[in-house]
Amino acid sequence: MELFEILTSAAFWAAAIRIASPLIFATMGELICERAGVLNLGIEGIMVAGAFAGWIAVWAGMPLWGGVSVAFMVGMGLGGIHSILSVPFGLSQHVVGIGLTLLATSATFYTYRVMLPEVSTPPKIDAFQPFPIPILSDIPFFGPALFQQTALTYLAFILVGVVSFTLYRTPLGLAVRAAGESPAAVAAQGLSVTAIRMGAVMVGSGCMAVGGAFLTMSAFDSFFFDMVNGRGWICIALVVFGAWRPGKALFGAILFAAFDALQIRLQQTGIGAVVPYQVFLMMPYILSILALIAMSRRAEVPAALMVPFNKGER
Amino acid sequence: QDPIKVAGIYTVPVEQQWVSRIHIAALAAQEAGEIEYTYSENTANTDYPRVMREYAEAGYDMIVGEIFGAEAEAREVAAEYPNVAFLMGSSFKEDPTLPNLSVFDNYIQDAAYLSGIVAGAMSESGNIGMVGGFPIPEVNRLMHAFMAGAAEMNPDITFQVSFIGSWFDPPKAKETAFAMIENGADMLYAERFGVSDAAQEKGVLAIGNVIDTQADYPETVVASAIWDFGPTMTAAVAAVKAGAFTADDYGQYSFMHVGGCYLAPFGTFEGKIPQAALDLIATREAAIKDGSFTVTINDEEPKSS
């Protein structure tokens, strides 16, 4: 397949959207946290926990959307741990995040092993199936690329809209953005920085967990250790790439996913035979860095990102 | 006789296909009252020698596991505990100066070869997709055997080969398989979880590897090359019980003629496989078993054709 042919095929773009979906959830989650001023390095672990929680809930008999909610709640819970430590106590967000990733990951694996000790291939669930949207899915090219996805993918896109709207068009979103820019300004207007930041971290973590659940409930239908495989870290990069804006971050996620889908396909072209496969796997990461360099001049980092706020201090 | 105490040490979770065969065989032996079994999974290679030592100190009679990434150190530990039997997956051969360490590996190229014949016969497009984790010998040799089998059935067949750089990323394996299907593959070699799912979703066929997954994909998985660790375990346990465990290559117990590997029953595909293929399989299987045919072991990284 030639490059042009790959890039113009609907199947390729459908794959890119599929690959992007979990990233979109988690990237929006991280973006919410960072917009409120909290770098959430717990993302990788929260995704693992979400992947497990959603799947096990469905396996235990819950409906699919019930599983998604369970994942969201678990993410909120883990976000709660993060936010208690990082917001009112103001502990280093690096430590809390990495500690939480370790905690969530190991606790998930532990729970899995305790619940399913005798299983050597994890059970499958009836995952979300592609749901072609009537009419839209019949549009040539765009139909198969965009509108024959699973419901969770559609939800990912809706989430971007919701996050965008909330951040820019509601008082709550304004408060979240202000908390990430100048907590002192928020406090001086009679709002609680602590509550806003904690809330943002919890909701953001919930979104991350749903991103994880996408892997076990839509991209695949059962849970494996290590299956999140670094996707959370990618989302941290995507937030920066997206200059902390939901729309740009969505674009970044799709771009990253497109490169991933592309490298998979390029491995089967003529160059695939001569170039080591690792080079292809590196491609999305290298291109992310290049894109970041290209974007770097324009990015506006939330001014209070990683800066704890304690109202007793100045 | 009392059951012997066996400990497994694995560098990946026991869901990983290769390790799952050892784990299942050990659980079966425990069920049968042959052994008392415990295990540590996901042990980093850095920690591996320490865990070996801890089990040895704790009085285990036999330790089974994989030392591909910690060969030298593991052998050193084994040397210090001459009374403990070490049955280790390894790329190397046994060492007579280290009489309590035996090696094994998944030498199931025979079965892989036969599954290749099925694939070659069942693929209409003559295009087979293969998705692997890492190009390590344990993966490469089976892929090559499979490819040889398929090529024997259909010399014009082409292969797409990809590695995803991970043991556990079914979504990624699935996406890779999707790409291969888009690219014309109508038969997939499911080295990783996720590949058969792609095949099932797109209505193409798949060949299983190491474990039998037909029950999960009745319309998709045609045949599987199965590794049965049972014979290896039985032989090793018997040797330990008899006090006769010595440096040996237990890899032989994975060969087809001792039942260490076999082609899974066709099950739902019974009667759907061309007679020519069935005939070839029968001939080759017999020849393999009587030693007149040997499947080449090729550990090089396979490439797309």
Added chain:
Amino acid sequence: MRLEPIANPSLTRRLTLPALAIVATIVIASLLALIAGGNPFAVLGQIIIGAFGSKFALLETLNRATPLIFTGLAIAVAFRAKLWNIGAEAQLYAGAVMVAVLGTGALQLPAPLLLTIMALAAMMAGAFLLLVPALLKTRLGVDEVVTTLLFNFIFLLFVSYLLEGPLKDPMGMGWPKSAHLIPEARLPRIVDGLRLHWGFALALIAAVVVWVIDAKTTLGFEMRAVGQNAEAARFAGIPVTKVILKTALLSGGLAALAGFSEVAGLKGSLTLDLSPGFGYTGIVVAMLALLHPLGVVVAALFVAAIFVGADSMSRAIGVPSYLADIMLATALLFMVLAILLTKFRVRRD
């Protein structure tokens, strides 16, 4: 809720709170053990036995702490200058790669010379690997959290390529690993037959050296000044960019020494799974140490003891070994909280 600094925290406070953190960790671990069917009352004892109960256990703990001291120092140095190096993992591998390149026969030199050259080459490789993100930060303002993080993935894939390609051991039967180091390239062991090697001593020396740099040299002063307030540092005439780059070199070099020590001291060859996340755990270690170089040694020993002890405990009482990581994470979180609360009082208002 509000935190109020305590002027002179009492000794009791400084001892009780960390102790409480450990107790809380043990309690949680015991509950988890109970859920998994293990004996909750054996948890504490088995951890102590596993981490310190024998010469072997103790040395294993030190052994485990060795790479963590290096990566912890690397992070401490970088974080002090507010250079957010999340890429110690990649830098560790960069050092390890240099050892595999030089130590497998390419250089035939007497051991002291060869080891020195390997260590220096490793440091240079690690330094270079962090220099790139540092330059991107200083020249183009590219966020180094992201670049160093992504470098981890890229470099690991590069190592994977090397181990399946140019560095692959021709005698390795196809397994992706480097050839074995020649005997001259091995760091000797400290105690015969046990794994602890001179890399541990090197780590202690490194900690002292970093502490001396930090406290006694102009570079240390400059690094702290840049980290605390780059604008004021620039105004005062401190060459901020240069200092950041020097910090990057030092930090990357220290992380690379972890790779050097693990390959030359412990493993004798390079594999893709050389490090079970030492680069990331280094962040934890450094922060537990409040970025103090000598504190890093203590923190690394603490982390190592918890991990080794808990891992061994999980086997002894027959619960899944993931409990060790859970304990490590809970101990870490409780401990940082406890350290904070030794210095601040919580006031409600």
Added chain:
Amino acid sequence: MSGVDSAQPVLRLQNITKRFGPVTANEAVTFDLAKGEVIALLGENGAGKTTLMNILFGQYTADEGQVSVFGKPLPPGNPRAALDAGVGMVHQHFTLAGNLTVWENIVLGAQPLHAPRLRAGAAKAKIRALSEEFQLKVDPDAKISALTVGERQRVEILKALYRDARILILDEPTAVLTPQETDALFATLRKAIDLGLSIVFISHKLHEVMAISNRVLVLRHGKLVAERATLDTDRAELSALMVGAETSAPELSRATPGAPLLSLAQLSTPPIGTAPGLRKIDLTLRAGQITGLAGVSGNGQAALSDLISGLVSPQSGTFEIAGSPVTGWTPRTAIAQGIARIPEDRHKTGTIADFDLTENTILETYATQFSKRGWMNWRGAKAHAEALIKTYDVRCSGPDARIRLLSGGNMQKLILGRVLENAPRIILANQPVRGLDIGAVNYVHGRLAAARDAGAAVLLISEDLDEIMRLSDVIHVISDGRLSPEFARGTMQPEQLGVWMAGDGFEGENHAA
């Protein structure tokens, strides 16, 4: 002023006490504020003014005492309640989010968080109306980071007015304002008083206090030590009450200008953000002379200061120090050339908050004086710091104290000592007394005058015209990056300088040139 209705206090502080560890910031402070009244709160740096206001606004919780507004007690530690009760506060250090727009900063928290939509249109309309009514000109859609300090101040006041504040607290609102902006602010405040608002006003500038307040309260070491009706007191009495003793401005001797030490000719520099760069300026600083630079902030002062500090290099033109052209211009070469630099922002550029006094003292000289081949001489550094603390009367617990614990005046004394200790040839003093109390102001001015008498060339940059006219031997005015000719002491009236500051003097010049 009329309209004061003292029968009915709108605000009552009773017995407020606040401690920070060993420090008692406020001790049993009690006072009332009447409707339409302006109270000025005076006191040295660290006297407890800001703390008291933070308690009243609910940002701090008092250890003892009670705040009531319109007769109702305020719940402690709750800014929201204070806002709802009609208290608005303009903080000493602005509380604005730089990346957000003016209207977003104002609306923040004013609409309930659960409201489904931000009502941007209505908000902007209300802001425009308030701007109109109170003469607070500002574009609601502008980003805060693009605004001048004066504009930011207006946003702060708008924030309070938007929420219908009845009581305005202004903590050193004029410290960062130009005289013109101060006048505008006072106009706004008078308007507010007319509408029945009450005001608490904190300032170190006594003429402002005299101009706007009805009543003056003086705090010393946290205690309310005096209360005067403004009409019954004068500046001398107030400054004595504040400091606890008489303090007077330094007497300047006659200048004896010497050789030119620094000269710029036709020199230009690139712009800094939205502020202009220098545009072909000519400037000569002479030994033994104080050159004052008057001008509205944001007209190129930053560019000139950065140039002389070594932070930027000239784009074109000549730059000579003591007759020889400068090359390789960095802060280090500037220091080596004997330039003492007192930065505008002592918190951000002048000091490193978490470094101790010793470290802060040697920031500029550690490489040349307190280290040998890369090894720090800490003993020497500490001795140096101790000596400096003594000589410059820096009030602190010792050289090991973190500098963030120092008051602004003491911080400034330390910076002065740091740069004057090296017997500089040239002194760049950028807003050297901003925010300082009278005692500290006099001290700093005295030191600058002494340095000038010892033969240093001093460049004094300030927006305070009084300060410029009092101290300078010659004056330049800067406007939009251009520099006026040199005016000798006593040759110009404030109004005439004001014309130049407005950019009007340049027209003819430009045509002539």
